[in-house]
Amino acid sequence: MNLTDRQKLILTLIIHEHIRTAQPVGSNSLVDKYNLAMSSATVRNEMAALTDCNLLRQPHTSAGRVPTEEGYRFFVGNLVGKSDLPTNTRRTITHQFYQSRQDVEQWLKLAVSVLANQSQMASLVTAPHSERAVFKHMELIATRGRQVLMVLVLMGGEIRQQFISMPEPVTQERLSQIAGQLSDLCVRCTAENIARLRGQLGPLGQEILDILLAEMALIEESATGEIYLDGMTHMLSEPEFSESDEARQALHILQEPSLLQSLLASTVMNTDVGGIQVLIGGEGTWEELRQCSMILARYGDPKTLTGSLGVLGPIRMPYDRTISTVQFVANVLSDLVAESLAV
Amino acid sequence: MNLTDRQKLILTLIIHEHIRTAQPVGSNSLVDKYNLAMSSATVRNEMAALTDCNLLRQPHTSAGRVPTEEGYRFFVGNLVGKSDLPTNTRRTITHQFYQSRQDVEQWLKLAVSVLANQSQMASLVTAPHSERAVFKHMELIATRGRQVLMVLVLMGGEIRQQFISMPEPVTQERLSQIAGQLSDLCVRCTAENIARLRGQLGPLGQEILDILLAEMALIEESATGEIYLDGMTHMLSEPEFSESDEARQALHILQEPSLLQSLLASTVMNTDVGGIQVLIGGEGTWEELRQCSMILARYGDPKTLTGSLGVLGPIRMPYDRTISTVQFVANVLSDLVAESLAV
DNA sequence: TTTTAGCACTCTCCGAATGAGAGTGCTAAA
DNA sequence: TTTAGCACTCTCATTCGGAGAGTGCTAAAA
Numbered sequence: 134m135n136l137t138d139r140q141k142l143i144l145t146l147i148i149h150e151h152i153r154t155a156q157p158v159g160s161n162s163l164v165d166k167y168n169l170a171m172s173s174a175t176v177r178n179e180m181a182a183l184t185d186c187n188l189l190r191q192p193h194t195s196a197g198r199v200p201t202e203e204g205y206r207f208f209v210g211n212l213v214g215k216s217d218l219p220t221n222t223r224r225t226i227t228h229q230f231y232q233s234r235q236d237v238e239q240w241l242k243l244a245v246s247v248l249a250n251q252s253q254m255a256s257l258v259t260a261p262h263s264e265r266a267v268f269k270h271m272e273l274i275a276t277r278g279r280q281v282l283m284v285l286v287l288m289g290g291e292i293r294q295q296f297i298s299m300p301e302p303v304t305q306e307r308l309s310q311i312a313g314q315l316s317d318l319c320v321r322c323t324a325e326n327i328a329r330l331r332g333q334l335g336p337l338g339q340e341i342l343d344i345l346l347a348e349m350a351l352i353e354e355s356a357t358g359e360i361y362l363d364g365m366t367h368m369l370s371e372p373e374f375s376e377s378d379e380a381r382q383a384l385h386i387l388q389e390p391s392l393l394q395s396l397l398a399s400t401v402m403n404t405d406v407g408g409i410q411v412l413i414g415g416e417g418t419w420e421e422l423r424q425c426s427m428i429l430a431r432y433g434d435p436k437t438l439t440g441s442l443g444v445l446g447p448i449r450m451p452y453d454r455t456i457s458t459v460q461f462v463a464n465v466l467s468d469l470v471a472e473s474l475a476v
Numbered sequence: 477m478n479l480t481d482r483q484k485l486i487l488t489l490i491i492h493e494h495i496r497t498a499q500p501v502g503s504n505s506l507v508d509k510y511n512l513a514m515s516s517a518t519v520r521n522e523m524a525a526l527t528d529c530n531l532l533r534q535p536h537t538s539a540g541r542v543p544t545e546e547g548y549r550f551f552v553g554n555l556v557g558k559s560d561l562p563t564n565t566r567r568t569i570t571h572q573f574y575q576s577r578q579d580v581e582q583w584l585k586l587a588v589s590v591l592a593n594q595s596q597m598a599s600l601v602t603a604p605h606s607e608r609a610v611f612k613h614m615e616l617i618a619t620r621g622r623q624v625l626m627v628l629v630l631m632g633g634e635i636r637q638q639f640i641s642m643p644e645p646v647t648q649e650r651l652s653q654i655a656g657q658l659s660d661l662c663v664r665c666t667a668e669n670i671a672r673l674r675g676q677l678g679p680l681g682q683e684i685l686d687i688l689l690a691e692m693a694l695i696e697e698s699a700t701g702e703i704y705l706d707g708m709t710h711m712l713s714e715p716e717f718s719e720s721d722e723a724r725q726a727l728h729i730l731q732e733p734s735l736l737q738s739l740l741a742s743t744v745m746n747t748d749v750g751g752i753q754v755l756i757g758g759e760g761t762w763e764e765l766r767q768c769s770m771i772l773a774r775y776g777d778p779k780t781l782t783g784s785l786g787v788l789g790p791i792r793m794p795y796d797r798t799i800s801t802v803q804f805v806a807n808v809l810s811d812l813v814a815e816s817l818a819v
Numbered sequence: 820t821t822t823t824a825g826c827a828c829t830c831t832c833c834g835a836a837t838g839a840g841a842g843t844g845c846t847a848a849a
Numbered sequence: 850t851t852t853a854g855c856a857c858t859c860t861c862a863t864t865c866g867g868a869g870a871g872t873g874c875t876a877a878a879a
Contacts (some may be wrong), residue, residue, distance in 0.1 A: 159871050172823050177872070195829045195871050235623070236639035270648060272615050277633030278816050280578070284627060290620030296579035305613060309656075365708065366728050369720040377712040377720040384709050473621050502842050515852050520843065538842050538858045 134186060134207060139171075141212055143179050144188055148200050148208050152449050155372045157197030202414040202448065205426070209411050209452050216453045218461050222251070230465055237261070240469055241361050244442060244462050249364025251458045254446035255387060259397070260358025261438035261470055263289040266349045268319040268327060273308035273341070281308060283341070285348055288321065289437045290474070293352060297344050303337070311338050315345070324349040356398045358440055362387055371447045373424055382421040387445060401429035401441045406467060409460055414448050424448060428455050430463040433470045442466065477529060477550060482514075484555060486522050487531055491543050491551050495792050498715045500540030545757040545791065548769070552754050552795050559796045561804050565594070573808055580604070583812055584704050587785060587805050592707025594801045597789035598730060602740070603701025604781035604813055606632040609692045611662040611670060616651035616684070624651060626684070628691060631664065632780045633817070636695060640687050646680070654681050658688070667692040699741045701783055705730055714790045716767055725764040730788060744772035744784045749810060752803055757791050767791060771798050773806040776813045785809065 136144070146167055150158045160173040160180060169176065180198050183189045188204035191197075200208070217223075226247055233239045241258050248256035267288040274282045279299040286292055315338065319327050324346055334342060365384055374380035386392050396419065401410050410429045415422030422445075429443035443459055479487070489510055493501045503516040503523060512519065523541050526532045531547035534540075543551070560566075569590055576582045584601050591599035610631040617625045622642040629635055658681065662670050667689055677685060708727055717723035729735050739762065744753050753772045758765035765788075772786035786802055 174823050235641035272617055274615055274629055276629055280816055286617055286619055298578035366724045369724040375720055377718055377723060381709045381712040473623050475621055517852050
């Protein structure tokens with residue numbers, strides 16, 4: 134796709150103008166608004182050329198032009214600059230993170246809310262997660278009746294918990310003893326190694342071992358950590374979603390964990406930490422996202438713990454600013470993860 | 477409000493018909509559809525009377541009638557029967573709960589999803605929560621670096637956890653020792669009693685004690701447990717929310733935890749377990765809910781642990797069926813809580 | 820060769836006019 | 850007390866006719 138500088142300029146301006154107004158952009162209004170040093174006829178000729186390249190599209194004869202998905206893709210790939218977030222915005226965000234409790238859950242909630250507020254779109258963050266589950270420590274805590282909470286800590290620092298129901302009430306002392314014993318035996322072990330312990334324990338220990346194994350298998354299977362969402366209602370204020378049926382489809386993808394996981398698995402999970410992925414109009418694969426774009430990034434420590442985050446909005450979104458925001462928040466989270474990994 | 481039986485019948489039929497069609501109901505179509513043994517003129521007279529009582533309303537002269545909020549309130553209060561849920565629906569729901577893991581979190585997620593699916597509306601469930609926080613047990617678990625997870629169990633079985641950041645790395649043995657010591661000292665104590673221990677511990681113990689106290693204060697302050705939501709997208713398919721602006725306002729209330737908590741606090745929290753509260757059109761207080769109704773209930777064990785649950789939908793909702801559903805799910809959850817309280 | 824002025828043409832988006840349809844309230848008779 | 854009949858009202862969908870915005874093409878200007 135070889136475009137002249139003037140064509141690139143005109144494409145960029147049309148995209149900016151369309152993002153601002155959500156309306157088709159005409160040659161006259163473009164020349165007027167940006168004081169271009171050429172006539173509207175010239176612009177019209179260039180527009181016709183861009184339309185031939187499939188970068189622009191006319192909703193109908195005698196309407197202005199609207200960027201196509203391909204147009205947006207070209208814009209994002211070639212024309213969008215590395216616009217940094219304003220310094221004071223960055224400071225505000227950083228400040229919020231340092232003010233919050235030193236607590237992964239708090240960070241993630243804050244991150245998803247910052248993304249939603251800054252971008253005015255729907256946002257998501259997944260908790261950091263490691264592919265290999267290596268045992269570090271476990272606790273068993275009596276809650277009430279025969280219900281016991283099992284807390285499992287993995288080497289990366291990831292935490293999982295699950296309630297289990299004992300066949301009969303067990304005292305906290307006994308639970309602590311079993312947990313201590315298992316912790317000693319299993320430390321630094323993967324699920325396979327732990328499986329070899331079967332038969333070396335009492336009946337109660339055996340039962341808990343099985344649950345532990347099941348949980349570790351579950352962790353290794355699952356592609357992501359817990360999913361946090363925010364800003365869903367922002368979608369509803371965009372004009373393209375005023376017919377709420379369009380919005381429903383897109384929001385449905387976010388709210389259905391299995392759908393969202395497979396979406397993430399086939400896109401951003403293949404990206405390196407620090408990289409950004411831009412999904413425009415569902416890219417032909419995701420029917421429900423035909424009207425939407427997503428900007429996704431990966432954060433964390435590549436070797437140990439990684440998670441995904443991103444925003445979902447209309448195709449007509451301010452890509453430069455949004456990409457910077459996503460990138461910045463991803464970096465902040467990566468730093469926080471690194472910091473908490475360091476002793 | 478004294479209505480003749482015939483007026484009650486006509487009001488009921490109009491409400492049913494309006495719920496079905498979302499349209500104003502006219503006298504002729506009503507007589508036709510239900511084969512009434514009276515003429516449309518008679519119906520018209522009764523409709524005029526009901527309009528005088530503020531139970532019906534005309535969107536404009538020469539349109540049919542639409543129930544007013546007051547009309548719905550009268551209907552719900554006086555005319556709606558105790559329609560039980562169909563047996564096989566009840567069986568399906570119960571079955572789902574018994575198939576799920578014995579885990580409070582799983583139960584709540586299932587409950588909120590059952591409510592959403594059965595009612596085809598937005599639904600919410602809050603985790604069971606007790607007003608008084610009485611200490612039962614605590615654990616401290618090293619995760620990574622200086623991050624430590626504090627798990628706090630209250631007498632009712634409620635669990636809270638929080639990450640804390642130690643000034644320097646601490647071994648798991650030391651943490652377990654402190655946790656054991658504190659657990660022994662604090663068992664069955666309220667926050668005030670625990671506060672008296674200040675000064676009787678080493679510096680590290682002291683620090684953890686302070687965090688423990690802060691957490692217990694937080695628990696006593698908070699009105700509800702964690703909030704689970706589901707079915708938000710159902711709202712968007714109702715015709716009254718096709719202009720998505722209306723939907724945004726209502727969904728916003730659900731997604732803003734503080735708003736939702738104060739809404740619950742001023743309504744269903746005053747209800748006894750087993751009771752049902754129906755909020756129609758925001759009841760003049762909740763501007764954002766002017767177009768909505770909520771059906772709320774309280775579940776759990778009145779003395780120890782209670783939570784709220786309910787659905788949010790358009791005013792024009794099938795109250796009888798929805799009330800039964802909410803009530804049934806509340807009972808199921810109450811049973812599960814009671815069962816897990818029993819040893 | 821490139822740019823631009825001019826112009827005919829196209830398509831959407833109101834606003835007004837119109838008629839069909841549904842529903843009402845009133846009156847007078849059953 | 851109920852009902853048939855009727856005049857009246859209001860919405861809704863349709864049609865029609867500019868006004869406005871924008872295009873593509875052509876021929877002249879740079």
